[in-house]
């Protein structure tokens with residue numbers, strides 16, 4: 026078993042690796058890179074860390090193989106946050122502990138900055154001349170969940186004011202908006218480590234549970250979290266009458282279900298054996314996170 030200190034140390038170490046790789050990709054090309062970097066800087070880096078954890082658990086040795094893809098995921102995630110914060114969407118002026126992109130640079134630059142990050146991610150995915158088939162598979166998997174079959178569809182459902190208040194509708198939003206992207210982060214690590222299809226499939230399915238869990242804890246933190254610790258504005262979901270887990274189940278009911286999703290994720294990961302122990306600790310971290 027991994028203790029609380031150990032997982033905190035693990036996350037800090039991996040975050041440092043991701044942060045310095047990202048910095049390298051934002052070297053001085055033109056001023057737009059500085060604008061984009063403002064928003065990229067400061068996240069928890071959960072998605073890239075999941076990709077690295079999966080790559081290493083699957084026996085991947087050279088971290089450089091997964092790093093550009095892991096960083097690309099973070100750029101796509103950041104684009105989605107920038108666009109989500111826009112006045113036409115969630116309208117939030119505070120993100121990652123500072124002014125959100127449109128507040129700092131204006132709406133036009135925020136939109137363009139998101140567009141730039143989205144495209145630049147795919148350039149990072151193509152870095153290097155090796156493992157072309159794996160990179161193709163990784164890009165296919167990512168592109169399938171960040172567009173109209175995933176994040177963008179999830180956002181469309183999320184902003185719709187004609188939602189039915191049902192567990193099924195909630196699950197559809199959570200799956201598309203959050204869980205598929207978290208699951209694909211776990212999946213690309215396995216793809217780049219050249220794992221067999223069975224392993225890749227188990228990891229994706231376990232990742233879906235982890236992703237739903239992630240959105241459950243995000244929903245809980247929107248109700249009980251502190252602005253400074255979260256680095257974003259809590260209370261937005263109630264203010265905009267969002268369909269969330271607490272809206273449907275209350276806080277206690279949401280906590281109960283979150284624990285159940287954590288168990289389901291851990292059971293699935295554990296079928297892959299001891300090499301995947303880290304995912305137990307990562308799941309617990311996501312269950313108990315306060316930011």
Ligand code: GRG
Pocket residue numbers: 067068069070071102105106108109121176177179180202203239240243316
């Ligand atoms: C296509 C115009 C257009 C907009 C797209 C894709 C999109 C807008 C929004 C994505 C939906 C979204 C914001 C989902 C929420 C996912 C989530 C829980 C984000 C918070 O992630 P953390 O906690 O944040 O990992 P940090 O800042 O730590 O990276």
